Amino acid sequence: MATLEIKDLHADVVTDEGNKPILNGVNLTIRSGETHAIMGPNGSGKSTLSYAIAGHPKYEVTSGEVLLDGENVLEMSVDERARAGLFLAMQYPVEVPGVSMSNFLRSAATAVRGEAPKLRHWVKEVKDEMGQLEISPEFAERSVNEGFSGGEKKRHEILQMALLKPKFAILDETDSGLDVDALRTVSSAVNEYKSNNEVGVMLITHYSRLLKHIEPDFVHVFAGGKVVQSGGKELADELEADGYVKFTTEAAV
């Protein structure tokens, strides 16, 4: 059983014009086996939360804590966080020209697992996961994310999650850019991973449609850089019916 605790987290985005505060005291605790949905309007700071936890250099934590089983995540480098068991499925996966997907996946698995996976098992493992996500085998030889459609990028993010086996996975708007069929495929891969692994999941989304496929245990409304209301999955239905207006006006006050 692992725990990810976010305590009174404040963070700025670093820009050429100076720092701008985005997160204003986020409190959230996720335990293995739990799925938490973070829902909020655009610009509320949801993605900043995910980048701050992952350690993106454009975001600076000004106060607060992120603890993984009591260990201070904020003192770790980006790669140390990944090796400690954190995974961020990115909203905008980055292209790396000239680096094949298969080389990248194997390098990442070697780094996270601490040793190179046995080739025979590895090939089968990758093939099975790609099959589950309906990714055509030819993608293994293509450069990382280069020329991929939005949906193809998202499938590959989930592929990486399945292969790197994190303790905590943050899925940042993984549903955006997915059509109905792709959403179903990606969701079932996430559900499969959840049912076979002790994982805590943070689902960041703007829309409730993802939550019809991946059932959350908790729903948090995010506005003005912090969690403004928490509840069960019924909260998502309420948001779908009423929108975020109530929360954005409250946060502005």
Place this chain on the structure above:
Amino acid sequence: MTVADNTAAANVAEAAEVTIPAASRAERFASYDVEAFEVPGGREENWRFTPMKRLRGLHDGSAPATGEAELELETAPEVRVETVGRDDQRLGQAGVPSDRISAQAYSSFEKATLVTVPAETKASARTLVRLHGPGEGKTAYGHVQLRAEQFGEATVVLDHVGSGTYADNIEFVLGDGAQLTVVSVQDWADDAVHVSEQHLKLGKDSRLKHIVVTLGGDLVRVSPTATFAGPGGDVEMLGLHFADSGQHQEHRLFVDHAVPHCKSNVLYKGALQGDGAHSVWIGDVLIRAAAEATETFELNRNLVLTEGARADSVPNLEIETGEISGAGHASATGRFDDEQLFYLQARGLPEEEARRLVVRGFFHEILMKIEVPEVRERLEAAIEAELEAIGV
């Protein structure tokens, strides 16, 4: 603002400067005689990027030969090697020197090396011509000609190593239907200055793959000029360079399409790191009125790995006929991409390994086109060593 927006901005942050030359490239003066050239001052179009003081007098006649470059040869059994005097009628066939240093070299060499691939013969092994510089503090001039006679086929590696100051002309003369792959490697010691004009002359239906690799040296300036003697010629010009702190690496290309139905394809990629590292790439392509059905494309990409390094990239395309198959150019200089680094690190790869992956990926496209395994392996090792040097 999203992170992705920043990535896109960073990648085009240093879009190349594209200038219209003051005069058409066709007007550029050329002569075998050094005295026919004025001494350049450094402001001329041809010299404006070159640090003239570091040329050690190669450009102004104040650098007489004080040493000799030494040749080491490993030739394929079918390939002939001769040492000839200045009066050999075959010399100068591939082109005329187009700058003062090239003319100085042409006026100064005493013996030339001629490497011939006989007609209708395919060399069974690669040929290596390794040239050792004259030594620290010494100056030498040289001349090498590679000839592939009609339908001859071969792969030749020209390897430049050692110390000193060296200027030369290298000629590639391809007979009709000949196929030649040549690699010119500039892997000099830190003190070396090398200025080289390379003349590529393609016969009817011949194919030349010309690869320039510049790694070492204080100042290296390589100017390859490709011309076509008959229709159907196809030249692929590839370049890979890696400049470290203080190094000046300049590659000035000129493809002169004066004959119909010829093809040229240029791809140069360079990485730079460290204070004062400077690379210059000039890509002049001229499609003359007679050169109908020409197909040409040129591309230059630079990757700036650290602060303090500078890449200049100037593509020039002049087209004098509308009857062409295609013509284009592109050039871009990008900084090392923090977003790529973050992405790879977020997948558990330590920073050093992530950087290596990105740089290897950058050069991958070009390494895959170098079919000479020993050269490719050496380049891979050299790239690793360069990365090692800045501790990534």
